[in-house]
Amino acid sequence: MTPEQIVEQLQTLVESDKVKTDPESLAFYGTDWTKVYEPKPLAIVFPKSIEQVQAIVRFANENQLALVPSGGRTGLSAGAVAANGEIVVAFDYMNKVENFNPIDRTVVCGPGVITEQLQQYAEEQGLFYPVDFASSGSSQIAGNIATNAGGIKVIRYGMTRNWVAGLKVVTGTGELMDLNKGLVKNNTGYDFRHLFIGSEGTLGFIVEATMQLTRPPKDLTVLVLGVPEFSAIMDVLKAFQEKIDLTAFEFFSEKALTKVVEHSDVQRPFESRTDYYALIEFECINEQVADQAMEVFEYCMEQGWVEDGVMSQSLAQLESLWRCREDISETIAKWTPYKNDIAVSVSHVPAFLTEVEAVVNQHYPDFEIIWFGHIGDGNVHLNILKPDNLAKEAFFEKCSEVSNWVFEIVQKYQGSVSAEHGVGMTKRDYLTYTRSEEEINLMKGIKKVFDPNGIMNPGKVIN
Numbered sequence: 001m002t003p004e005q006i007v008e009q010l011q012t013l014v015e016s017d018k019v020k021t022d023p024e025s026l027a028f029y030g031t032d033w034t035k036v037y038e039p040k041p042l043a044i045v046f047p048k049s050i051e052q053v054q055a056i057v058r059f060a061n062e063n064q065l066a067l068v069p070s071g072g073r074t075g076l077s078a079g080a081v082a083a084n085g086e087i088v089v090a091f092d093y094m095n096k097v098e099n100f101n102p103i104d105r106t107v108v109c110g111p112g113v114i115t116e117q118l119q120q121y122a123e124e125q126g127l128f129y130p131v132d133f134a135s136s137g138s139s140q141i142a143g144n145i146a147t148n149a150g151g152i153k154v155i156r157y158g159m160t161r162n163w164v165a166g167l168k169v170v171t172g173t174g175e176l177m178d179l180n181k182g183l184v185k186n187n188t189g190y191d192f193r194h195l196f197i198g199s200e201g202t203l204g205f206i207v208e209a210t211m212q213l214t215r216p217p218k219d220l221t222v223l224v225l226g227v228p229e230f231s232a233i234m235d236v237l238k239a240f241q242e243k244i245d246l247t248a249f250e251f252f253s254e255k256a257l258t259k260v261v262e263h264s265d266v267q268r269p270f271e272s273r274t275d276y277y278a279l280i281e282f283e284c285i286n287e288q289v290a291d292q293a294m295e296v297f298e299y300c301m302e303q304g305w306v307e308d309g310v311m312s313q314s315l316a317q318l319e320s321l322w323r324c325r326e327d328i329s330e331t332i333a334k335w336t337p338y339k340n341d342i343a344v345s346v347s348h349v350p351a352f353l354t355e356v357e358a359v360v361n362q363h364y365p366d367f368e369i370i371w372f373g374h375i376g377d378g379n380v381h382l383n384i385l386k387p388d389n390l391a392k393e394a395f396f397e398k399c400s401e402v403s404n405w406v407f408e409i410v411q412k413y414q415g416s417v418s419a420e421h422g423v424g425m426t427k428r429d430y431l432t433y434t435r436s437e438e439e440i441n442l443m444k445g446i447k448k449v450f451d452p453n454g455i456m457n458p459g460k461v462i463n
């Protein structure tokens with residue numbers, strides 16, 4: 001079949017103006033935030049119903065055409081990149097939030113529902129959707145589920161997986177499966193829902209999700225503490241966790257904060273500077289909790305773990321303190337950074353970070369390393385800024401060496417080469433550092449069951 005014939009056929013499966021082949025659409029929908037690969041999709045198709053998705057998949061299956069799902073394309077592992085003439089299936093028009101059930105506290109979402117849209121909907125019902133991250137304004141719910149997105153509240157609420165009560169999926173052969181149907185208890189053998197969560201579109205498309213909501217947090221309060229020695233952050237974490245239920249425990253380095261402050265209207269949390277900062281959030285529901293937080297803060301100061309700190313006194317202050325952390329990724333994007341998202345167990349983070357710094361500094365002393373992340377989960381984001389005098393290609397070549405060193409250290413600590421950003425294409429060839437050969441073979445076997453012709457997001461996660 002020629003590309004023209006494929007496009008003609010697609011136009012019969014969805015509304016004819018819902019197939020796009022203009023260069024702007026191909027470039028826009030063919031890539032994500034990784035920006036490493038050149039987008040080269042054949043066409044972008046926008047289904048409006050589950051039946052249309054099934055028709056597209058059946059057509060692709062019969063003609064051995066590769067499909068790539070497209071959500072908000074905010075991913076950082078190239079899971080939604082179409083660089084090989086694939087057909088991109090974009091879910092922008094399947095974006096309804098409906099069937100709210102106040103007793104079950106569930107709501108049914110189309111795949112293209114924006115995370116923030118779900119958060120706002122929950123708020124209107126007096127409830128809360130707790131998975132949150134800086135890209136909530138553009139990421140879509142099916143993308144979040146397909147990548148099991150994490151974010152800034154995982155320490156309390158877990159990953160996206162915890163909030164999926166039911167899933168409708170279209171498999172690689174076009175079959176529709178209705179998984180778990182919103183049940184809380186359902187011990188009837190293998191839970192396929194969980195196979196699709198985090199499968200990054202390699203088994204099928206998520207076409208509807210029943211999401212669980214919860215009660216909103218009360219009186220959130222944020223503390224930002226200046227921590228001169230990185231390893232003391234772990235002592236601070238332990239001291240707070242012993243006394244208070246936290247909703248977030250994040251960290252960032254002075255280098256990260258400097259960039260944010262210099263390139264935005266964000267204010268420093270306080271005047272004094274330390275090499276690292278911890279951002280701690282909790283529900284300050286009564287005076288007792290506030291007193292306890294102050295006690296732990298003072299204890300950390302006495303121990304010499306913390307040098308300075310501030311506690312939010314208003315919602316506006318809470319939001320501006322959060323921006324010190326949340327604005328980092330977007331702010332440093334202009335330096336075309338090398339990015340890595342890794343996890344080791346919480347207790348191993350200091351040793352891990354020291355080893356990574358040492359190896360990068362030894363080989364490339366002029367590389368500026370920016371650390372930040374969800375340290376309460378053992379999840380750190382390593383970013384290295386491209387020096388001005390180095391071309392992008394040369395920089396990324398050097399950085400592929402860095403990846404090898406970093407992943408060897410990850411393996412030594414039995415960590416994960418992808419904590420929350422998924423595998424996509426950028427981590428695929430490093431999967432063996434975290435998963436055994438047997439596991440990867442089983443993954444391939446599972447893919448064959450759901451996608452026998454290998455049309456669903458080929459080349460992502462596994463080969």
Ligand SMILES: O=C(O)CC[C@@H](O)C(=O)O
Nearest residue numbers: 134329339340373381383
């Ligand atoms: O840009 C990054 O490296 C991380 C992005 C995101 O996961 C965050 O936590 O801000």
Ligand SMILES: [Zn+2]
Nearest residue numbers: 151373381420
């Ligand atoms: Zn993150």
